[in-house]
Each structure stands twice: as C-alpha cells, then as structure tokens.
Amino acid sequence: MIRLDSIERVFQVGNENVYALNNVSLKISQGEYISIMGPSGSGKSTLLNIIGLLDRPNKGFYILDDVNTTDLSDEQQALVRRHKIGFVFQFFHLVPRLTASENIELPLILAGMKPEKRKDRVKSALEDFRLTDRAKHRPDQLSGGQRQRVAIARATIMEPQVVLADEPTGNLDRASGKEVIEILEKLNKKGIILILVTHDPDIGNRAVRKISMVDGKILDDT
Amino acid sequence: MRAEDILNFSIRASTGYKFRTFLILIAMAIGVASVVVLTSLGEGARQYVTSQFSSLGTNLLIVLPGRSETTGGPPPLLGETPRDLTLDDAIALKRSSAIRLISPISVGSAPVSWKQLEREVIIVGSTSELYEVRHLSMSLGRFLPSGDHRRGEALCVLGNKVKKELFANQSPLGEWVRIGDRRFRVTGVLAKKGQSLGFDMSDVVIIPVASAQSLFNTASLFRVLVQASSREAIPRAREAILKTIRERHDGEDDITIITQDAILSTFDRILNTLTLTVAGIAAISLAVAGILIMNVMLIAVSQRTTEIGLIKAIGATRRQIMHLFLAEAIILSITGAFLGLVVAFGGVLLLTRILPNFPIVIPFWALATAVGISLLTGLVFGVFPAQRAAKLDPVQALSRR
Ligand SMILES: Nc1ncnc2c1ncn2[C@@H]1O[C@H](COP(=O)(O)OP(=O)(O)O)[C@@H](O)[C@H]1O
Ligand SMILES: [Mg+2]
Numbered sequence: 218m219i220r221l222d223s224i225e226r227v228f229q230v231g232n233e234n235v236y237a238l239n240n241v242s243l244k245i246s247q248g249e250y251i252s253i254m255g256p257s258g259s260g261k262s263t264l265l266n267i268i269g270l271l272d273r274p275n276k277g278f279y280i281l282d283d284v285n286t287t288d289l290s291d292e293q294q295a296l297v298r299r300h301k302i303g304f305v306f307q308f309f310h311l312v313p314r315l316t317a318s319e320n321i322e323l324p325l326i327l328a329g330m331k332p333e334k335r336k337d338r339v340k341s342a343l344e345d346f347r348l349t350d351r352a353k354h355r356p357d358q359l360s361g362g363q364r365q366r367v368a369i370a371r372a373t374i375m376e377p378q379v380v381l382a383d384e385p386t387g388n389l390d391r392a393s394g395k396e397v398i399e400i401l402e403k404l405n406k407k408g409i410i411l412i413l414v415t416h417d418p419d420i421g422n423r424a425v426r427k428i429s430m431v432d433g434k435i436l437d438d439t
Numbered sequence: 440m441r442a443e444d445i446l447n448f449s450i451r452a453s454t455g456y457k458f459r460t461f462l463i464l465i466a467m468a469i470g471v472a473s474v475v476v477l478t479s480l481g482e483g484a485r486q487y488v489t490s491q492f493s494s495l496g497t498n499l500l501i502v503l504p505g506r507s508e509t510t511g512g513p514p515p516l517l518g519e520t521p522r523d524l525t526l527d528d529a530i531a532l533k534r535s536s537a538i539r540l541i542s543p544i545s546v547g548s549a550p551v552s553w554k555q556l557e558r559e560v561i562i563v564g565s566t567s568e569l570y571e572v573r574h575l576s577m578s579l580g581r582f583l584p585s586g587d588h589r590r591g592e593a594l595c596v597l598g599n600k601v602k603k604e605l606f607a608n609q610s611p612l613g614e615w616v617r618i619g620d621r622r623f624r625v626t627g628v629l630a631k632k633g634q635s636l637g638f639d640m641s642d643v644v645i646i647p648v649a650s651a652q653s654l655f656n657t658a659s660l661f662r663v664l665v666q667a668s669s670r671e672a673i674p675r676a677r678e679a680i681l682k683t684i685r686e687r688h689d690g691e692d693d694i695t696i697i698t699q700d701a702i703l704s705t706f707d708r709i710l711n712t713l714t715l716t717v718a719g720i721a722a723i724s725l726a727v728a729g730i731l732i733m734n735v736m737l738i739a740v741s742q743r744t745t746e747i748g749l750i751k752a753i754g755a756t757r758r759q760i761m762h763l764f765l766a767e768a769i770i771l772s773i774t775g776a777f778l779g780l781v782v783a784f785g786g787v788l789l790l791t792r793i794l795p796n797f798p799i800v801i802p803f804w805a806l807a808t809a810v811g812i813s814l815l816t817g818l819v820f821g822v823f824p825a826q827r828a829a830k831l832d833p834v835q836a837l838s839r840r
Contacts, residue, residue: 271752271833292756299754310749310837314455324753326444371753
C-alpha cells in the first residue's frame with residue numbers, strides 16, 4: 218500500500234523555485250493499475266522517482282507498507298528499492314557490456330543470492346519473457362522491444378510490489394510498444410501495482426485508474 | 440553482495456574498457472618495476488661493499504700504536520709520546536681465549552733486487568698467520584712457515600707484480616733476492632689480489648716480522664691484526680687487548696683498536712640510506728601511477744554514470760557501489776604490480792648479464808613493499824572516484840541517455 222501526503226518537490230533553477238510537485242496526495246492499493254498522463258514538465262517523472270525512492274520530497278510524507286519512508290536512511294531506502302520496487306525506463310538502461318541474462322541477474326547479485334539459485338531464477342525469467350534464445354546477446358545485439366523485455370525481466374526478478382514504468386514505449390515502435398504494455402498488464406494481473414507514465418492516450422486509457430497532472434498538481438484522478 | 444561477485448563484476452568492468460585498463464596497468468607496472476630494480480641495485484651495492492670488506496678477513500680487529508680520539512677517555516697529556524707497540528706486546532695478546540690468531544705487522548720500504556734488476560718495494564714484516572687473517576692465497580710455492588715470531592728467518596714471499604718485474608716468467612722459488620743489505624730466499628708468490636687495507640698486495644714483499652724489524656732497525660710494529668675467535672667474541676677480544684696492553688704499558692691506554700665491524704656497519708648504514716633514497720625516488724613514480732589511477736577511475740565514473748544510476752535504482756547501496764569501484768581500482772593496481780614484477784625480474788636478469796661481477800639481488804622486502812605500496816596506492820587513489828560514484832544522484836544519472 219502506498220500513501221503520499223502533501224508531497225512537495227521543489228527545484229531551484231537560478232533564483233526561481235520550480236515546483237515539480239506541489240502538494241500532491243495519493244493513495245494506491247495493492248494490485249492497482251494506474252496511468253499518469255500530462256504535458257511535458259508536469260511532474261510525472263518526479264512523482265515516479267519519489268514513489269520509487271530515487272528522490273526525496275522537500276515536504277510531506279510517503280508511507281509504503283506502513284513505513285514512513287521519509288524517515289529511512291539512504292541505505293535503508295536502497296534496500297526497500299531492491300525488494301519492493303521495479304523500474305522500467307524509456308531508454309532501457311541496460312549495462313552494455315553484460316549479456317541479457319547477466320543484466321537480468323544483476324539485482325540478484327546485488328542482493329547477495331547464491332549463484333545456483335540465481336541461475337534458476339534467471340532461467341525461468343528468460344522463459345517468461347521469451348528471451349531464452351537471446352540470453353547470451355548483449356544489448357546492442359537486441360531490438361528495442363527485446364531490450365525493454367530484458368529491462369522488465371530485471372525489474373521483476375526480485376518479485377517487487379510495485380513496477381514503475383516511465384514512458385516504457387517512448388522509444389519503441391507501435392507493435393513492440395503494444396507487446397511491452399501487454400507484458401506489464403500481465404504482471405499487474407498477478408497482483409503487482411503498475412504505475413505507467415505515458416504520453417500516448419491509447420495506452421493511458423487502458424489503465425483502470427487514470428491520473429492526469431498539470432504543473433506539479435494532480436488535475437484529475439478517475 | 441558476495442565477494443566473488445564483486446570481484447567478477449569489477450573484472451568485467453575493467454576488461455570492458457581496454458584502453459583505460461591498459462593505461463593504468465602500464466603506469467603501475469613502471470612504478471613497481473622501478474622500485475624493485477632500483478632497490479635491487481642499491482642492495483647489490485651494499486652487498487658488494489660488504490663482501491669486499493669481508494674479503495679483508497673475518498672477525499678482524501686492528502690494533503694501532505697511539506691513542507686516537509675515538510678510543511674515548513681523557514685526551515693524552517701534553518707532550519706524551521705513545522709507547523711503541525712491540526712484538527712482545529703482540530705475542531702477549533695470544534693468551535686471551537677470545538683471540539684466535541694474531542698477526543703483527545711491520546712496514547717499511549727497501550730496494551729489492553735480483554741479479555741486475557732492482558726496485559724499491561714496500562716490505563711487510565709479518566707472520567704465517569697473516570695468510571689466514573687476511574684471506575691471502577698463493578699462486579706459487581708456500582707462505583711464510585709458522586714458528587717462533589721472534590726468529591727472523593731469511594725467507595720472503597713476493598707479491599704478484601714484484602715477481603713479474605723481477606723474474607718475468609721464470610720461477611723465483613728457491614732463488615735468493617737482496618732486500619736492503621740482506622739476502623732472502625723466495626718461498627712463494629702471492630696470487631693476484633686487489634687493494635687491502637691500503638696496500639696493493641701485489642706490490643709488496645712479505646718477510647718474517649723479526650727480520651723486518653732488524654732490517655728497519657725498529658722495535659715498533661706498524662699494527663697488529665687480531666682475529667677474534669668468533670663474531671660474538673669481538674667485544675671480549677677488544678677488552679682483552681686493551682687490558683693486556685694496559686698492563687704492559689704501565690697502565691696507559693696508548694693504542695687504538697679498529698674493528699672491522701665498525702667500519703662495515705658504517706658503510707652498511709650509508710648504503711642502506713642510499714638504497715632507501717633510491718627506493719623513495721622510485722616510489723614517486725608509484726605516486727604518479729596512483730594519480731593516474733585516480734584520474735582514469737574518475738573518467739570511468741563519468742563514463743558509467745547511467746550504469747551507476749541504474750544499479751542504484753535496482754537497489755545497490757552506496758557501500759556496494761564504493762566496493763565495486765574500489766575493487767576495480769585495486770584489481771588494476773595488483774595486476775599492474777604483477778606486470779611490474781615480471782618486468783623487474785627481466786630487468787634484473789638483464790643487468791646480471793651486463794654486470795656479471797656485481798651482485799644484483801631483488802631483496803624480498805622490496806618485493807613486498809612494492810606490491811604493498813601499489814595496493815595501497817590503488818586503495819587510496821581509488822577511494823575518491825569510488826566515493827564520487829557512490830554519491831551520484833540516481834535521478835540525474837538516469838536522466839542521461
Ligand atoms: N533536477 C532538476 N533540476 C531542476 N529542475 C528540474 C529537475 N528535475 C525536474 N525539474 C523540473 O521539474 C518539473 C517536472 O519535471 P518532470 O517530473 O521531469 O516532468 P515530466 O516527467 O512530467 O515531463 C519540470 O519543470 C522540470 O524542468
Ligand atoms: Mg518525464
């Protein structure tokens with residue numbers, strides 16, 4: 218369960234204060250499917266980064282599973298990220314020198330899991346995301362859709378509660394974009410909270426709950 | 440994160456950026472190799488000098504007439520002339536158990552002639568013990584026979600050069616040479632040997648000490664060489680010499696004793712300082728390597744900004760990122776150090792070919808220090824870039840493509 222309470226995120230640009238998030242409050246329950254839409258610069262990414270504990274608000278509380286995350290140290294936040302949150306980015310952010318399966322394995326390595334156990338998990342993830350025949354390929358040998366599938370496999374290998382996807386189709390053609398969305402929706406069906414930032418209304422409207430943002434505020438939440 | 444995974448990740452990262460890795464390895468290898476080679480040269484010089492000194496004779500004490508400042512005690516009274524150091528004084532020293540051998544020496548210069556040839560030569564009067572005390576060796580015949588030191592037999596041993604000049608290629612054994620106004624029978628010729636205590640040992644003639652004293656008409660000895668019975672006995676031998684001479688010289692300490700160890704340890708100190716200085720200079724190249732490592736690692740951090748942001752996003756803690764980058768710096772340093780050792784061994788091997796008579800040895804401590812310092816360098820200069828990586832803001836890092 219996620220609860221944001223009067224979140225404010227202010228950036229100083231020169232002498233001016235830019236309110237990327239202005240008094241945002243939000244409650245999200247287990248297994249919700251949410252899209253966030255809005256013009257560029259409206260604070261969508263900032264909201265996602267705060268929910269993902271990559272960024273800290275200047276004001277307000279963020280409670281994740283009854284824990285006030287604003288009180289946690291950086292190290293503790295890293296551990297919460299590791300176990301509860303999965304990120305999917307527009308630009309995939311795969312490590313270029315590592316193969317597909319090594320990229321997927323990375324969170325397990327950071328968590329200190331034993332190699333035999335890791336191999337099993339990676340193997341079944343490769344199967345789930347139809348990447349088995351691409352396991353040994355490096356990112357530059359994969360198509361955009363395949364790269365994003367690797368990224369999703371990596372985001373979900375630790376079985377997180379929340380998957381945060383910031384314009385995951387922004388760099389893909391329509392067909393692979395659709396495929397990626399379907400994969401994410403399938404994960405949501407299994408009970409993972411899916412929060413999807415997108416420009417594309419066709420994609421955004423598929424969500425059960427649609428949030429639209431303007432100027433760092435939530436305009437609409439249906 | 441498991442140690443082997445940290446290692447594996449860092450190795451993969453270093454091999455992923457070949458040019459950068461190559462640069463670091465070269466810098467580190469040069470640093471380590473120069474430390475090892477230069478200290479080996481310094482250590483070689485030290486051993487060379489030590490071995491030269493040891494060839495003078497082991498556990499040697501040299502007794503000189505007259506007190507020098509270095510023996511301590513009150514300065515001699517005005518006008519006091521030191522008593523002669525006599526042959527009987529020398530013989531009296533033999534009684535101490537700390538003393539194994541004594542070899543009195545009397546020195547003068549006299550014309551030496553055989554047939555028409557004549558030369559002015561330094562005459563060393565001594566005893567059969569000189570042979571052992573000074574590690575002499577013969578090229579022909581025998582050294583002076585042992586016997587009563589007070590008996591001046593008419594025998595002589597020629598230095599190598601003297602023999603050549605007087606006898607050329609003929610054998611001098613059994614021939615009578617004239618020294619001053621007396622005749623001596625040649626019993627042997629010394630093997631070639633370099634400088635020893637200030638004499639060119641190939642340009643002397645050695646005769647029994649009693650003969651030399653009567654030849655030069657003096658009762659005084661030039662010095663007495665004393666060999667202590669062991670290295671540990673040197674201080675006792677010294678005490679025994681002082682006591683014996685004091686008793687014989689009416690309570691006066693009018694001799695000077697030089698121990699070879701004292702000379703040696705002075706040289707040892709000087710050369711150790713030299714080695715350390717040279718090592719210190721070489722260590723500067725390690726510091727340069729360290730700064731290069733720092734720069735290159737900083738470049739690596741900025742090259743891999745998005746990667747760092749990403750692994751933060753998937754749950755890496757600051758500590759883990761620190762460890763990953765430190766491990767990388769250290770792995771590079773160690774590998775560089777290892778390459779440096781290979782180069783150093785090659786270099787030393789080459790030097791031993793070029794300078795076969797100069798003992799070049801790689802001292803173990805130099806190996807250990809070089810590797811230790813390179814490790815430390817990697818660690819110290821790796822910390823700053825690693826901290827930088829750990830402190831990166833993941834949002835900023837990921838906003839770059
Ligand atoms: N690091 C930053 N420094 C300064 N301003 C920022 C920074 N990050 C975001 N902003 C500003 O905050 C606002 C919201 O940004 P963002 O959340 O990225 O918008 P969106 O994702 O909806 O396009 C924008 O006006 C942006 O310029
Ligand atoms: Mg954005």
